[in-house]
Amino acid sequence: MTARPDGLRARRTRKLLRDALIELIEERGFDRITVNRLTERAMVSRAAFYRAYRDKYHLVEQVFEEALDVLVAAVAEDDCVDTRVERWIGFFEHVGEYRRLYGALLGDRGSPWFAAKMRATLERTVAGHFPDPAADTLTPALVAAMFVQAITWWLENDRPVSEREIALRTIRVSAALLADAGIGRPING
Known part of the structure; x- marks a missing residue:
């Protein structure tokens, strides 16, 4: 069965917009990006942008939420330490x-805004195990905050x-914090 052309077109549009977003953040900074600049750089229409996203924040959220949905579902459903460790490794692979x-x-x-959203989402994920x-x-x-800082350090270096x-x-240090709070135990390995 072949994919519908509009499904392929929509995926292509999302990829072009994501690539344009990265380039523009690197050049101008996130706060100075407009939807108009995004669509010009991606060479897609504004209508195509708004079919997929509400605004630039929604575009950024989608990339992050795709990865986090997999992580949150896996961590929430599986109490096996080894599986949770592999899921966090998978999250860093996504990053x-x-x-x-x-x-x-x-x-x-x-x-x-993005750093705060990322911290808040990870905080809810961790709190769900208390x-x-x-x-x-x-x-x-x-x-x-430690996970966000670890990601930032890792990428900046x-x-x-x-x-x-x-x-x-990062997991070892967070496990020590959680053990100190009476949740879980330190992870060796």
Whole structure:
């Protein structure tokens, strides 16, 4: 069975817009990007943009949410430590695959909005593993901030270690924080 042409066209449009977004963030910074500049750079119509996205924030959210949906579902459904570790490694692999986008969004010319959204989403994911999430809001916030900072450091330093290594280092430190909060246990490995 072949894909419908408009399905292929829509995927192509999304890819062109994502590529244009990265280039423009690197050149101008996220805050100075307009939908008009995005569509001009991507060579797609404004109508095509608005068929796929509400605004530039929605475009950025979609890339991040695609990766996070897989991670959140896997972590939420599986209490096996080894599986959760592999999911976090997979998340860092996603970041590595889209390193230009994440580097642009989290770097100096990036978006404080995106960094805050990423932290908040990761914080909710971590808090979901607490028996009483309202009892300790600091630990999930620290873990989320640590993951965002680890990603930022890793990208700004041109990925000096593998996805697996940065994920394992970050997981070990976060596991120690969680163990100190009475959730889980330290991870060795």
